[in-house]
Amino acid sequence: MEEASLFSTGKFGRFGGIFVPETLVTCLNKLADEFNLVLHDSHFQAELAVALRDYVGRETPLYFAQRLTNHYKNCNGQGPEIYLKREDLNHGGAHKINNAIAQAMLAKRMGRKRVVAATGAGQHGVATAAACAKLDLDCTIVMGDVDMERQSSNVLMMKLFGAQITSVQGTFKDATSEAIRKWVEDLDISYYLAGTAVGPHPCPTIVRQFQSIIGKETRKQAMEKWGGKPDVVVACVGSGSNALGIFHEFIGDEDVRLIGVEAAGAGIDSGKHSATMAKGVIGVYHGAMSYLLQDDEGQIIGPHSIGVGLEYPGVSPELCFLKDIGRAEFYTVTDEEALDAYGLVCRVEGICPALEASHALAYLGKLCEGLPNGTKVVVNCSGGGNKDAKTVLNYQLEKQIASHTCTSH
Template identity: 80%
Template sequence: MHMASIPKFSTRLNFNQPLRAVENHAQITCSALAHGLLTSSNNHMTKTSHVLRLIDQTEEGLSNTGKFGRFGGVFVPETLVTCLDKLAAEFNFILRDSQFQSELAVALRDYVGRETPLYFAERLTDYYKNSKGEGPDIYLKREDLNHDGAHKMNNAIAQAMLAKRMGRKSVVAATGAGQHGVATAAACAKLSLDCSIFMGNVDEERQSSNVLRMKHLGARVKSVEGTFKDATSEAIRDWVGDLDNSYYLAGTAVGPHPCPSMVREFQSVIGKETRKQAIEKWGGKPDVLVACVGSGSNALGMFHEFVRDEEVRLIGVEAAGTGIDSGKHSATLSKGDIGVYHGAMSYLLQDDEGQIIGPHSIGVGLEYPGVSPELSFLKDIGRAEIYTVTDEEALHAYAVLCRLEGIFPALEAAHALAYLGKLCPALPNGTKVVVNCSGRGDKDADRVFKYQQQMGLATF
């Protein structure tokens, strides 16, 4: 398979404007079918051996191309190319550096609190059994038990260590729900790095407790008009102003190469632990993995370890908001078209003229108009299944987990949990399902109660 060289797109720093691509989902799927990459049976995509070849070829060429199939790449001003090339070189070095990996392992164990449990949710399992008492066994990967309450710390501590190794004095980041901001602020405090977190004023109001936590940790929280996508643009602009001394700490698997690969790698500890724990608990692999999808870090962290195990289903759940056809959603993979945004090619929520359509979700961390280029690739080749759930369904799942298991899921993770209602009836008895409980939901408790009252929903 021919892999093109890294594309480099020189333009002014207008990070909120995507570059429109003409392909849409239907065209791509038809093209894949025509080339024998996918086959259609009973309205489901069935993978062939071509899928693993495509995955292997992509991984082999990734360091040279920055591409996952047609997705990814480096679409940035020329002034950033040298900086990104240096970052890629440093990243590739530390992957093989035993000292760095040893220090990271200690930090993950003693600071982050890994490994996180693979928890059998017995009452949740019973809740989804059918009238015959049959259904899958449901396990939760408890990323909510990480230091600071989310999977975000896995990546933040690793990248902060990398920034310090590169001699950077300050770190810049953007956050939506605030969990990446808190994790970055904590990692910077630990490593004595100056920290600036950009956050949309809309998100600051919705996640005020996380704003306070960031400030307690010594970070400067810089308010931006808008939401996460606007904060990301401003954080990148700030970083570009001092490339020699500052480090842009990406929190999710989007952006120009090597950012998606770095975040995926540092989050892959989730899936590695899951494989090990599954063997210990029932002597095999999970049958189904379920994770919410905003821009992609927690899903890839869970999926990557199993991407070549074709018998393991990979299910990503996007936010349908008030309805998938309402126009108020964050279902980028389900409803988006291909374009370039924040330095890489992926699916985007955009109109016919290539302008970004503002995303919506009750889970603030899912509100991003783009998505991981790697998830875009896995969806297109049929390796990852993508579904959606609404705000109302996520609120119900939040209440169910609280009442049945005594666990507060983040509203983002509640989307993955909500899909169990649709998934479980179709699964054989004893199927092993692992849901990534990617974050703790006490940050959302007040908002959940208010939404339940506004929507006239029962708390259970």
């Protein structure tokens, strides 16, 4: 699987591709050509490096979670060593800014005046709005009304950064459809800034490439800390940007386990989940082929997760390919397990992880049981959980009320 062929075809095995109207193909091909140029443009890369350092705040720490490590030790005091890649410390509070600032720079280079983006949990929206404010680009963020209510603090931040917010009925999948429609209205001046590793080529490759800084730093920092590579790398999986961001650097290292954790929601067999790898079948959605949550008639099944950023019915074509060839493993975690991990990491490390990242952290309970003493495990803490405090509090209150009601009866 050579890089050059991916840029020209956008295919990862049977996944990916360009399933869009002919009018969009020319525009996407221009984007692919420009992307290829900036990859080898020393001036662009130097400007990006400065922005990542001075604006985003990179590099982010590879943090040894001592108390979390102790929590998962067995009765003999043995267990793996757990490290967190602290993407929550980036400007904007998540990994999303890595890609947003790079693509906003690309949009400006292409002469585009207006950026359009869709967001679910709001982190990509905040990152895009911030990047556009920095680079003096008009910014329109499309967000589902359900998500706007759940992530009101991020909506406020986007407005403060000067973005125009467009509400649509539904969630992230609906916002994505509307954002693409807005982009198509004026292809000459608009730029669709994808935040997820999905969609038609070259969007998944662009997002993965600009997020791969996470894995590159992780390799360097691991070498500095213990003189080797991680043994296991764990990341939550919604559509795939943070997982590929840390996985991609290690795909060629067969001795490094790559573990993606999906949202099982109310339960993997409940019908209320976002476990596309576990339950999806192959189909085309938003311009690319991947695993999809769909019914027998091919209609999209609405995804569910307590982590809003994991609610998408499809998933990265590249991750689908890694699953098919057995290079990456995928497991699921329920809402309740993720909420428990959120609370645990807050209490034992004084770090508040996003509910999305909490899915990856929740899987440690099962993972650590089978790992040899001293195994180096790196979990991508893809975002901060301040945005989720209200959701967690409401869940706890509802649980207390339910428990009290049961006790009373």
